[in-house]
Amino acid sequence: MRPKVFVSQPIPEPALDMLREVAEVTVFPRLDRNMSEDEWIMAAQRADYLFVMGGNIITTNVIKANPKLKGIAMVHRRLPVNNSIDLDTAKALGVPVVFQYPWEPVYDRIAEATCDLTIAMILDLAYRLIDADRYTRSGRTLQEHTMALMGPGVTGKIAGLLGLGKVALKMVPRLRALRMSVLYTKRTRLAPAQERELGVEWADQSDILRRSDFVCLEYDYNPSTHKMIGEREFALMKPTAYFINTARGRIVDEPALVRALQNRTIAGAGLDVFWHEPPGSPEMAPSEEFFKMDNVILAPHNGGATWDARTELTKATARQIVTLIGGGRPEGLVLD
Known part of the structure; x- marks a missing residue:
């Protein structure tokens, strides 16, 4: 049998x-x-x-x-x-x-897909693709060159990488190809020759938060990074800046993020991970407040979703x- x-x-x-x-x-x-x-x-x-x-x-x-x-x-x-x-x-x-x-061989493929998802979120936020889709499907009359869908774009903008692990490293050449400047921080700074080769600039976390147009959270999750990003950190960001998290939800104080979005402390967010998701919680349950916001892109921890x-x-x-x-x-x- x-x-x-x-x-x-x-x-x-x-x-x-x-x-x-x-x-x-x-x-x-x-x-x-x-x-x-x-x-x-x-x-x-x-x-x-x-x-x-x-x-x-x-x-x-x-x-x-x-x-x-x-x-x-x-x-x-x-x-x-x-x-x-x-x-x-x-x-x-x-x-x-x-x-x-x-x-490692399997994770490399997942990291590649997660990297591309993060870049996609940056582009979606920068060019308001989801808003444009909703606008076009609305059934209303449409206006060419409408001011209703203006976005910052990415050319000449600053991407800040909080963490420079496998996913973030894969992001660097893509960001550079989009003609973005790239800041990074990590526990151990790269050698100057590596920084020049990659085309990245080291900065501390606070400086990255202040200067970046797109802040990408890529830290590992461990006790030292638990709720590392909260109200103070969001207050440092520019009101025109976007926050993207494809790392882990519990690195972020989620209620503080909700407030930062509601109050327009920051311009918007792209989120693939949340506080309430397994194994920390029985099921994935993003804050319902996110569902009410038009300046947030949500994905169900699906960074590795390529065939x-x-x-x-x-x-x-x-x-x-x-x-x-x-x-x-x-x-x-x-x-x-």
């Missing part, structure tokens, strides 16, 4: 094809939400292996729901603190858990399950 694999949401077909070669595969069909704990319990009772996409939380009750559960594969890397799965319960019950490994990135991500996880089913030891197997 073929083993049964349950997949937490629709994923690209190449990954499903890999699984179907060795197992019966069931996919949770919804595209608009993550699974509830009750749904996970029912799924676990009927499956041998669980394929868990980001944003889902595998609790003690889910793992205990099936004493014969043979493995759980998480699509993301293992972090020092993982609230997305109860590893202690899995270990106690002898349920193998695998994380994405090696992470290339998502296919490679899910194929890598499928390989881990195939290895488990075959009796092998996946590279991402948790051993401690």
Whole structure:
């Protein structure tokens, strides 16, 4: 009898094809939400292996729901603190858990897509593309060269990068190609030769906030960056400046951001991440105040949403399950 694999949401077909070669595969069909704990319990009772996409939380009750559960594969890397799965319960019950490994080749594709999403948000805000779309679809008479849709553009503007990790580094040549000046800050400043090669200028965080037309948050999230950007930081920004966050929601004091947007302390924002999203919260729930604003672009933490990135991500996880089913030891197997 073929083993049964349950997949937490629709994923690209190449990954499903890999699984179907060795197992019966069931996919949770919804595209608009993550699974509830009750749904996970029912799924676990009927499956041998669980394929868990980001944003889902595998609790003690889910793992205990099936004493014969043979493995759980998480699509993301293992972090020092993982609230997305109860590893202690899995270990106690002898349920193998695998994380994405090696992470870097997969993450490079995700970083590429996240970089492009960030650039897209800058361009959307600079040229008011979403406003222009709404205006054109409104059914009203249209005016060519209308002043209703004026934007700052990007040529000659300053982009400030808070953090210079993999995503931000990929952004630099794109920003330069748009003829923007690029400021950056990070814990350890680059060597002068590297700065010249990249065409970037170092500045401290406060200086970046004061000078930039587009502030892009790209810090890693950790205790030292928790709520690093708040009311004081938004007050430093120019009233014509835009704030883009494709890093992590909890680096930002979200109520302070809401106030800064409502009061027009800043001109607008592009947000792919929020305070309330898994694993810190059971589900993604952007502040409802954002829904009322016409100066904010929202995306559901979907930075890696290209066919290339998502296919490679899910194929890598499928390989881990195939290895488990075959009796092998996946590279991402948790051993401690």
